[in-house]
Amino acid sequence: GENVEQHPSTLSVQEGDSAVIKCTYSDSASNYFPWYKQELGKRPQLIIDIRSNVGEKKDQRIAVTLNKTAKHFSLHITETQPEDSAVYFCAASGGQNFVFGPGTRLSVLP
């Protein structure tokens, strides 16, 4: 089955700097790669997603890149703000599988 790894597990950046979180997946059949943000005690919410027919997608300060050959995808957050502090989960899905990574706790320091 699918296995998703995520790094780093924790990440601290200064406000205004960029943050990058990387995920790798094992199943070459996976074709959908969402990223979720979860604030403390709240539900995970989708912030951006990408499908395997696209290499990069951007939405304001957030971007995701996908390398199908290497089976990895990354979340890029530019100009980080304190409200970006949260846990971020990547996931990989194809067919019936939907597997989440273990999460990255991002802290944006003022």
Next chain:
Amino acid sequence: DGGITQSPKYLFRKEGQNVTLSCEQNLNHDAMYWYRQDPGQGLRLIYYSQIVNDFQKGDIAEGYSVSREKKESFPLTVTSAQKNPTAFYLCASSIVGGAYEQYFGPGTRLTVT
């Protein structure tokens, strides 16, 4: 918070008691999921259902049971066989199973003492 709801938000039970967590969605989604989240951990799949009257075990189904009698509802029962039931439980739904966005409910925090 519309779309997918869970109740109650907090639930306290004594060890040895079964407890049922509610999950309802009005998004007309076919697929529904239950996840368990422990402090500082990721999301682990308990059960999922892609259609009414059908469901499959996830990675950690032992000690849990579900039903899917209606499209809108996917209740989860935590049985006394679950060794360590205290956790945050999240329900999710998607338009169909597989490679589509999952929408999460607000979660139920279960504490068993």
